[in-house]
Amino acid sequence: MTDLREARMSRAQFFRMMGGLAAAAAATAACSTKPQTTTAQGQQTATQLKFVGVADQKAAMDQLVAAYKQVKPGVSLTTTFAPTDQVQTSVRTQLGAGNAPDLHVVYPGDGSAMSMSQIAKAGLLADLSDQAWTQTIPTGFKPAFQNDGKTYMYSAGSSVIGAVYNTKAFQKAGIDAPPTTWTEFLAVCDKLKKAGITPIALGAQTPWVTQLITYALVPSTVYAKDPTFDDKQRAGQTSFAQSGWRQAMEMYLELQKRGFFNDNPNGTTFEQQTSMVATGKAAMAIQVSAVLPDFRKSATSPSDLSMFPVPGADSADQVWIPAGVVVGLGASAKGKNLAEAKAFIDFLGKQENINLWAKAISAIPLTQDASSTIDPAVQSFLPFTKDRAVPFMDQRWPNAEVQPVHFAVVQELLAGKIKIDDALKKMDEAYAK
């Protein structure tokens, strides 16, 4: 054991060792800089584009990337997908460091850290306004796509929030038609409860799930009465506390008070919520239509599941619904292959590709032609989309703090830790930041 201490190293040995280390380091460095895209000199090598997206986009993107390969063999697209939180962390960091992927996920409107407005304002999104498809964006959806009149985001369509329900569970409880007023809705829940079925599964441990019931009700309690609420709120003329938001939260808690939710919603996750409805243990879940595929995956037969608009008012013509543009993508303004990245978005803007993407996530296509299909489960929402639909509320909020505060106060309300007054006050404070 003593030889190590006594061991002497000649200068030559020492330098050989150091040389070896240096060579190893150089080799590592060389490896890490290898995947360079060639634009200037390399016509023979393919242009490589990178896309980073959220998990919900995978099904559609996989098909479209494959299709693009047929159209443009010279361009190869590598895609990575991750859950929302992780994408938000990694893409924002890359944007901040100036090495964002050529194409990346963008959330519609304003109000979140990766939203179109916030990134466009920092000058990091390429202007897409010269592409043909941008001319056909329906007026109501423009705020989701545009900042200062320029289009910065692509999205294939819109999704709705409503009740995903298990048709077999409804049959079992003797319910033949979905409710069209709030009173009927409560009666349906009551019937289900008496039949021994949990009326509404709520997975409020997953933060974004907490907001869906308020989002489903607020169009009827706020926007049906005043469609210009967002503008007035921005101008400081009204607030959450002074509006129908209070009524929506009261209705939310009434559902809890009457025992229409599963036990311990704050400890229940989205995945558990999904499986409760898919297996018929619970009859419905207030959810966004984009997750219908998740519900269908866990059901014995996909046709067991359908959707209806949540009636947030007591007369059917006062019922409005939330319909928001689905998460999209944009091109990095500072990308090396900007022209190719924009060309890919132009490809996505073709009607058949809008149709394809929309179909993969049960969305309503942005623009429609004869070949557009609409998921039968969301058919009942179509009469509303014209003039009784509002974008998801956060898309018009001025900063990224209101939404997480909404998540937190709903959890605290469900836990009985705070009153509705406190909840709305906290949201108003976050809005004013």
Added chain:
Amino acid sequence: MTANIARGSLPSTARKPWGRFSSLSPSWVFALPALLVYAAVVLYPSLAGMVYAFTDWSGIGEDKSFVGLANLTAMLHDEQAMGSIGNTLLLTVTIVAVQNGVGLLLALGVHVKLRSRAVLRVVFFAPVVVSPVMVAFLWKYIYNPDPAAGLNGLLGTHIDWLGDPSLALWSIAGTVVWQYAGYSMVIFLAGLEGIPPELHEAAMIDGAGTWQRFRYVTWPLLAPSLTINLMLSTIGGLKLFDQVFAATNGGPGYATETLSTVLYKQAFVFGKFGYSTAIALVLALFVAAVSMVQLYYLRNREVAQ
């Protein structure tokens, strides 16, 4: 052994391989490459990053301005950040006490001559090698509020482990202790193995019982292990992130928000990079101060073997 002799005689008998560098201690030369790398990938970025604590940078774009100490004063008025300090301290104290208590008992248990002790050591240490995020996800299933599933099914209870705001923090502490008690155990075990059996024999001849031998022989000689364990678990507790993020994401409400989750949210959810860096700076200084004080007191109570 011979090592001492060799070390003592080296300067006079050895052919001086370092030539004119002989006045330079070789240990520094060897440390230099490592120090350079450390400076380049740890020190420099950390110090450069600190600057952002005094700006209002959003994390993206060029737009930023110097705001002085505004971020630090804002923190004092931030209910969420201040609340998270309370949660962080509660979690840390609980984890340090319980994890090391359990770790010590496990170490004493598997130190005795048991036929199965090798297997038991592996079993108790196994959770340590699993990623904390995976552990948190697994425990989310174990903490299922359904009375027929998970821990509730086992105990016959109906408890909402992660959904009840007054309980969620303790549930998370439970997962951390479950995972890292084995880590404390290993360090204590190394300490126990290093105590010469002669001391125990001498104590026994003097008529000391089991408790007295633990109190007057084992416990004082375990001091270095205790120092390491307390420091590591304190630092781990203060910067706890993964388990909280994966299990509750700070909820329900703000019940399990820690300094680390708050600073993460400020940077990546709210887009307030400057403010988030200020919180990180406070956290780093706090961890450094606590560790230094702890090290000073614990080192003083260590005895020479």
